[in-house]
Amino acid sequence: MPPIIETRNLTRIYRPDTVPVYALNGVDLDIEEGEFTAIVGPSGSGKTTLLNMIGGLDRPSSGEVIIDGTEIHDLSDSQLIDFRRTHIGFVFQAYNLIPVLTARENVEFVMLLQRWSREERHRRVLELMKAVGLEDKLDSRPAQLSGGQQQRVAVSSALASRPLFVLADEPTANLDSQSSGKLLDMMARLNKEEKMTFLFSTHDQRVIDRARRVVTLVDGKVDSDLVRDTVTPPS
């Protein structure tokens, strides 16, 4: 089965006309379905840039990004937005949730954009919020939730429309250890039970320990690509 994410000689140069900075410098990467992969590296190594490219939020200076057979680097801005909506889930470090909407409404949001029926949305929201253990927080606003709870709602929101994979940029960066643990447990369970592919960018050792594959970037290049047989069990 072909990888769901492929990058070919992916390069991103900032300020090419003055002092060029190679945020990515010829990255080749394949991600299979069901992977739980961490992208690690020092600050400035290109982790976020790589996730931006794969998520279609930024365009490469050269090279290719192929998601489920589609060369997304050739898509127009509008096509990219549509593609993201149907194929990719996002969990950001912060600002995941719309502050004026409840948890239920935040999770429903992408389904609304995809014009799911009311019944389908209702069913999926309950299913996801139960999966993340927050079925009693459906009508809470983000301000009424803890950081960990917000991130769990964000994961539900990212999974709501059944994307091909979820990109998570430092999802535990703002969480205490207990909340981080719960979040990781949940994502690992979803990865195992629903075969959901997760791709993280992280500094967090706890995330790294739970990842089955760890790709290390240094100066915009893949320094190492380690696949583990065993990972740290759930807390």
Next chain:
Amino acid sequence: MVVTALALGIWAALAMTGMATGMMRSYVRSAIGIQTAHLQIHHPVFREQMESRYLLPEPDQLQTTLLSMDGVSGVALRSIAQGMVASSRGTRGVLIKGVDPGQELTVSTIGSKVISGAFEELENSNGILISVQLAEKLKVGLRKKVVLTVQDLSSTITSGAFRVVGLFHSGNTPFDEAHVFVHRRDLNRMLAAGQSGSIPGHEIAVLLDRPERAFPLADSLKQMWPTLDVNTYRQLSPDLQLYESQIGSISLIYLSVIMLALVFGIINTMLMAVLERTREIGMLMAIGMNRVLIFRMIVLETLMLSVIGAPFGLLLGAITIGWIGKKGIDLSSFSESLAEFGLDAMLYLEVDPQVWFQVPAAVLLTGVVAALYPAWKAVRLKPVESMKRL
């Protein structure tokens, strides 16, 4: 803040429109009441030449026919002559109106403008009604004598002594200084130059129950009496036509100016909102909200502000206009200046019905226009730059 600004802006637009409309309507009503009535009928050459010999034919028949028509609430026959009024202290050129007091009160408000003496005392032989301003200039008062001089039907200059039986103040200084009123019988006697039989009269004034009836009625009368000169109040006094035609324009101008100011306020507020929500908008684009939806979201949010603010403004405006429309604003400290322009000292706010629809429409349009630039700025955002990081 935007909601409050909108509400106050609408209130201001309505209040200013109400003031302008009230002032103009007051002027028009006053002019109709004092000067023109709704229609006047003359000999075809009279208004141009202003000579006494251009008389109306069969005025009694004309009056009877007019009184039988729908919408006619008063008809008065007048004799008119240009002449001089003189006292021992001064002389003034005036237009002398010879009226039948009973008929005149059915077409004119002059009776209510008499502040000293009585309009009905014109029934007394050789009584004259002059304005307060004219009395001051001639240095005369109630019961004093003045001499009227006119050119009679045989073009002979003739004079007659009249006693002041009333002083009037219409609030329109140019009118007051140029007009005097006597009984039609007394003026006709001067004009008759010894001829037997009564002088028919020069002018029939018609008052209607509604001003808008004047125009179709004038057309009918012109067809019925093609040899007579029939004119509506707008034709008699073109400034009234100007005022009436400007009422609608004035309200639109006020509305436009206020909405223009509001546009910039709304643009500023929504730009700030877009700036503050840059990350949120970037996140929405990242998860798949397309630019059309982002654009629509910003526009709808702006419209919502307008829709919330508008009813408050309309309510405030309705209360203001309803209250001041009844009570009026007393501008008597400016009455002299206002009178120079023919304006009343009491100002009653009035707003035409269509303004109540124009204002909400203007508010919606303002909201849409004001939203365009902030919405454009929002859709130009790049998710990555907006969010700083994925």
